[in-house]
Amino acid sequence: MNLIESVPPADASETVAVRLRVNGTNYGLRLDPRTSLLNLLRENLDLPGTKKGCDHGQCGACTVIVNGRRINSCLTLAVIYDGSEITTVEGLANGDELHPLQSAFVRHEGFQCGYCTSGQLCSAVAMIQEVDQGTASHVTADVRKSGNVVLTDEEIRERMSGNICRCGAYPGIVAAIREVTQQSSQRGV
Amino acid sequence: MNPFAYTRATNQQAAIQAIMQQNAKFIAGGTNLLDLMKENVEQPARLIDINRLELTQIAERRDGGLRLGALAKNSDTANHQLVRERYPLVTQAILAGASAQLRNAATNGGNLMQRTRCYYFYDTVMPCNKRDPGSGCGALEGFSRIHAIFGTSPLCIATHPSDMCVALAALDAVVQVEGPQGPRSIPFAEFHRLPGDTPQIDTNLRRDELITAIDLPATANSFADHSYYLKVRDRASYAFALVSVAAALDIRNGVIQEARVAMGGVAHKPWRATKAESALKGQRPEERIFRIAADAEMQTALGTEHNRFKIELGRRAIVRALTIAANNA
Numbered sequence: 001m002n003l004i005e006s007v008p009p010a011d012a013s014e015t016v017a018v019r020l021r022v023n024g025t026n027y028g029l030r031l032d033p034r035t036s037l038l039n040l041l042r043e044n045l046d047l048p049g050t051k052k053g054c055d056h057g058q059c060g061a062c063t064v065i066v067n068g069r070r071i072n073s074c075l076t077l078a079v080i081y082d083g084s085e086i087t088t089v090e091g092l093a094n095g096d097e098l099h100p101l102q103s104a105f106v107r108h109e110g111f112q113c114g115y116c117t118s119g120q121l122c123s124a125v126a127m128i129q130e131v132d133q134g135t136a137s138h139v140t141a142d143v144r145k146s147g148n149v150v151l152t153d154e155e156i157r158e159r160m161s162g163n164i165c166r167c168g169a170y171p172g173i174v175a176a177i178r179e180v181t182q183q184s185s186q187r188g189v
Numbered sequence: 190m191n192p193f194a195y196t197r198a199t200n201q202q203a204a205i206q207a208i209m210q211q212n213a214k215f216i217a218g219g220t221n222l223l224d225l226m227k228e229n230v231e232q233p234a235r236l237i238d239i240n241r242l243e244l245t246q247i248a249e250r251r252d253g254g255l256r257l258g259a260l261a262k263n264s265d266t267a268n269h270q271l272v273r274e275r276y277p278l279v280t281q282a283i284l285a286g287a288s289a290q291l292r293n294a295a296t297n298g299g300n301l302m303q304r305t306r307c308y309y310f311y312d313t314v315m316p317c318n319k320r321d322p323g324s325g326c327g328a329l330e331g332f333s334r335i336h337a338i339f340g341t342s343p344l345c346i347a348t349h350p351s352d353m354c355v356a357l358a359a360l361d362a363v364v365q366v367e368g369p370q371g372p373r374s375i376p377f378a379e380f381h382r383l384p385g386d387t388p389q390i391d392t393n394l395r396r397d398e399l400i401t402a403i404d405l406p407a408t409a410n411s412f413a414d415h416s417y418y419l420k421v422r423d424r425a426s427y428a429f430a431l432v433s434v435a436a437a438l439d440i441r442n443g444v445i446q447e448a449r450v451a452m453g454g455v456a457h458k459p460w461r462a463t464k465a466e467s468a469l470k471g472q473r474p475e476e477r478i479f480r481i482a483a484d485a486e487m488q489t490a491l492g493t494e495h496n497r498f499k500i501e502l503g504r505r506a507i508v509r510a511l512t513i514a515a516n517n518a
Contacts, residue, residue, distance in 0.1 A: 013192040033195035033236070036223070056224050057291055069264075069293040075220045076294060079195055080238055127289065135268045138284040138426065143277045144413070146270065161426035162288025 002027050004044055018082045022047065023091030031078055038062045038073035041088060049089040049118045053164075060163035063119035063126075064088050070126035072162075089118035092125065100183070101125060104176035112167035120163045124177050127159045131181070151181050190226050197238045201367055201399060207237045209369070209397050215239050217260055218294040220287075221303045229313055230304075230320055244298075244401055247272070253407030256365075259298030259400040263353065264289065266297055275410045278437055281418035282356035288427050298400035301354060301364065301380065304391060305347035305457075306429055307336065318344040319388040329493075335431065338490040338499050339456040345388030346493070349381060349458050350429050356418055358459035359435040359451035360409040368398040381458030388457070412437035412449060415474075415517050419510035420453070421502060430454035432502045434462075436510035438474060445469050445478075450486070450511070455503060462486040465507060474515035476508065483507035 004027060015030040022045060031040065038055070041047045041064070050073060053061030057075040064073045065087040092099040101124050104110070111117040131151055136143040139158045149155065156174050165173065198204035207213060212234040216222055225231040244260040247269045255275065257266055266272055267283035283292065309315045309327030316325035328336050328346050336346040357377050364375040381392050394400065416437040422428040433453035439446045448469035450462035468482035483504045490500045 013194045016195055033193065034190050055227065057220055060288065060290060063290055070290050071294045072220070072290045075223050075291070077195075077216070077219060077223065077236075080216070080219065080240055082197075123290065130289065133268075135264070136273065136280060136284060138281075140284075143273050143280045143284070146273065158426055159289060162290045164427075 004029050016079045018079050020078070020081065020084055020086060022086045023088060029078075033077060033079050035078045036074055037064070037066075037076045037078045037081060037086075040078040041073060041086075047088050047090050050122075051115055051118055053116065053119070058164075059116070059119075060123060061116050061119040063123045063163060065122050065126050068126070068129065070123050087122070087125075089121055092121060099125070100180050101128075101176065104180050105173070108172040108175040108179065109169065110172040110176040111165070111169050116163060116165045116167075120160070120165065120173055123160060123163045124173075124180075128177070128181055128184070130159070131155075151178070153178065191229070191232045191234075193233055194235045195238065196235070197241055199241055201242060201244075201401070204237055204239050204242060204399055205367065205369055205397060207235070208399070210235055213237055215399065217296040217299045218262070219299075220291050220295045221299065225304060225311075228311055230311060239399070250404065250407075253410070255405045257297050257403045257405065259365075259402055260296045263287075263292040263295045263297065263300060266353075267292065272405075275413050276356075276360060276405050277413060278356045278359065278416040278418055278435055279353065279405070281416075282352040282433075282435060285418055285420040285430075285433070286352035297353070297403055300351055301400060301403070302392070302394075303350050306350045307347040308332075310347060319347060319384075319391075322387075322389045332495055333493040334495040335429070335454070336493065336496050337456045338492050338496060338503070339452075339460050340383040340458070341456075341491065342384040342386070342388065344386065345384035345457065347384070347388070347457055348454055349391075349456065351459065352418070352420060352430065352433060352453055354381070354459045355433055355435045355451045355453035357403060357405075358461055359437050359449040360412070361406055361449075362409075363404040363406070364394075364400060365402040365404060366394060366398045367401050368395060372401070373398075374404075377459075378461060384457045391457075409437075411439045411447070415440050415514045417510050417514040417517065419506055419513065421506055432499055432506050434503075434506045434510035436507070436514040438469070438511070438514050440474055440515065443473060445472050445474055448482075448511075450482070450507060452503065452507075455490070455499060462507065464489065469511070474511070476512060479508045479511040479515075480504075482511070 051061040053059035062074040214233040315327040362377040420433040437449040452460040465482040465486040472478040
C-alpha cells in the first residue's frame with residue numbers, strides 16, 4: 001500500500017480519505033475533495049500517461065477505465081470513486097509486451113502527435129468490451145434487436161466519437177481497432 | 190474551483206437532511222456540475238455525494254410500466270433489455286447524446302438536472318439572467334444560433350440540452366422525488382420550466398428534494414413499433430442538438446390512434462409539439478399529413494437573426510422523424 005497525501009492549498013476544505021487500486025497497485029490517499037481523478041493520476045500518482053486535453057469532457061484525452069467502464073477522468077472527483085479499480089494507459093501493456101491495440105495503433109499509424117493516443121487506447125479497450133456485451137449505439141439500425149453487434153467502420157467511428165484527434169489520424173485508428181476486433185472474433189474470443 | 194465540504198450520503202434520509210444545509214448540492218456523475226464548478230458558474234459550499242444510495246435499479250412496475258432508477262447510468266438505461274424492447278425511443282435518444290464516456294458516468298437524475306449550454310451562461314464575464322438574475326441576457330443581443338425558438342422570454346432564450354428528456358417528454362414519463370415531507374410525483378411536462386420572469390429556476394424540483402426514479406408508463410409501450418429520435422447537429426456525433434425530434438405513433442388499422450412529438454434544442458424545456466400531435470391524431474400516416482402537422486407546430490415559432498433557420502429545420506425534422514417512425518416495424 002502506497003500512502004500519499006496531496007498538499008492542500010491554503011483555502012482548502014477538509015481532506016477526505018480515499019482508497020484506489022490503479023493498474024494493480026493499491027493506494028491510500030488523503031485528498032482535497034476538489035482533486036479530479038485526472039489530476040490525481042498525473043500529479044499525485046506519477047502516472048502522466050493520461051492526458052489533459054480540454055479538461056471539460058469535450059475531447060476524451062483523459063479517458064481511463066474505472067471498474068471496467070471508460071469515463072472522462074477530468075470530469076470526476078477522485079473521492080467519488082473511493083474503492084474503485086482503475087486502469088490507465090500505463091496498465092494496458094503486459095510488461096514489455098504491448099497490448100494488441102497498442103501494437104495495432106503502431107502498425108496502422110493511429111496517431112501523429114500522440115497526445116490523444118492514451119485516451120484513444122483506453123477508450124477502444126473498453127469499447128470492445130461494450131461490443132462484446134451487445135450494447136447498441138447511435139448508428140445501430142434497430143435497437144430493439146439484441147444479439148451480436150456487427151462492428152462496421154461506421155459503428156467504430158460512432159462508438160469512438162468521444163475521442164477527438166486533432167491530427168486527424170482517424171483512418172489509422174479505425175483500421176487498428178478493426179484489425180484487433182476481427183482477429184479476436186476469428187479466435188472466437 | 191472554490192473549496193467545498195464533501196460528504197457521502199449513505200441513505201436517502203441523510204441525503205435530504207444534508208441538502209437542507211446552505212448552498213449544498215447533490216453530486217452523482219458530476220459530468221455537468223463539475224464542469225460548471227470549474228467555470229465558477231456553480232459554487233456550492235457543500236457537495237453531497239449520492240452515488241452510494243440504492244437508486245440504480247431498472248425494474249418493471251406492477252402496473253406494467255418501467256421504473257428507471259435516478260442513479261442508473263445513462264449507458265445502462267439505454268442498453269437495458271426492457272428499455273430497448275419497449276421504449277426504443279428512450280434508447281435512441283440517450284445514445285444520440287454526449288459520448289460513451291460521458292454516458293457511462295452520467296445518471297438519469299442528473300440528465301434531468303443538466304443546465305443549459307448557452308455560452309453566455311457559461312461565460313461569467315457576460316451578463317446572464319439565469320446565472321446572475323437581473324444582469325441581462327447576452328444572447329438576446331449576441332450570437333443566438335443555438336438558442337430557443339419556442340417559449341422564450343425577454344429575459345432568457347436558452348435551451349435545455351438533453352436528448353433523453355425529449356424522449357421522456359414524448360412518452361409522458363413521471364419523475365418520482367423524495368423530500369422532507371415524503372415522496373411526490375411530477376409529470377414530465379411539469380418538471381422543467383419555461384424561463385418567464387425566473388430564468389434562474391430550471392425545474393419545479395424543490396431545493397430539498399431528491400429525484401429517486403423516472404417512471405415510463407405501461408401505455409407508452411404502444412409506441413414501440415413506430416418511434417424514432419432524430420437529432421440534427423453540426424457534426425455527426427458528440428454535439429448538442431440544433432434541433433431534435435422524438436416522434437412516436439400508435440398506428441392501428443392504417444390510422445394514427447395517438448401521436449407524440451417532442452422537440453429538443455428549441456426551448457428552455459423539452460418542447461411537446463402538441464399542435465402537431467393534434468393534427469396527426471385520427472389521420473393516415475402519410476407525408477401530406479406530416480407536413481400539415483409540422484406546419485401547425487412551427488408556425489408559432491419565433492426566431493432571432495441567427496437562429497431563424499431552426500424554424501424550417503424543425504419543420505423538415507418533424508416530417509422526417511414521423512416518416513421514419515411510420516415506416517418502422
